[in-house]
Amino acid sequence: MTTTQDDRTPEQHKTHALGVVARDNFMSGWGGANGGYSRVIWACAPEADLDALLRWVQNRREMRYVSIVDVAKYRVPRGTAHLHVYVCGVDHPSQPRRFVPETMAKGGAT
Numbered sequence: 145m146t147t148t149q150d151d152r153t154p155e156q157h158k159t160h161a162l163g164v165v166a167r168d169n170f171m172s173g174w175g176g177a178n179g180g181y182s183r184v185i186w187a188c189a190p191e192a193d194l195d196a197l198l199r200w201v202q203n204r205r206e207m208r209y210v211s212i213v214d215v216a217k218y219r220v221p222r223g224t225a226h227l228h229v230y231v232c233g234v235d236h237p238s239q240p241r242r243f244v245p246e247t248m249a250k251g252g253a254t
Contacts, residue, residue, distance in 0.1 A: 146220050147176055150229040152187055160187035160231065163215045164197050166207035171226070180225025186232040187215050193239055200238030 152160060163185045171182035186201065188194045194212065202210050220227050232238060 146180075146224050146227055148227045148229070149176075151231050152229060156187065156189075156231060157216075160189055161215060162194055163187040163213055163218075163229075163232070164194070164201045164210060165213045165218060166201050166204075166210040168206055169208055170206035175226075177224075177226035181221075181223050182226045182228070183220060183224050185213065185215060185218065185227070185229045186236075186238075187229055189231070189233045192232050192234050192236065196240055197232050197236070197238045 165183060165185045168182040168184050171177055172180070173182075176182065184207075186197055188197055198210070198212060201207050215229070
C-alpha cells in the first residue's frame, strides 16, 4: 500500500496537470517508505517552465527514472511505499530567474 502526501491546493489539482516524477533513491527503504520505494512528483504550474524542472530533477543524483507525467493519470508502480507530490511554481529553485528592472516591476517607463 502506498502512502501519499500531496502539497497541492484543491485549485492546483485542476491547474497543475503536468509534472515530473522520479524515484528518490535516498529516501527509499526507510521512514515513510520503509520496505519500498519513495517516489516524488513536482506538479508544475502552467506558467512555470516544465523543461527547466525536468533538467533540475535529472541533475539531482538521488533521483532515478525521471519522466514527465500527467499527474491526474499517474499510477504508482508496484513496490512504491511513499509518494510525495510537491508544487513547482515560478518561484521554485528549478525555474530560471527573470530579471525585471525595478521601474518595470512598478509599471514605470523603461
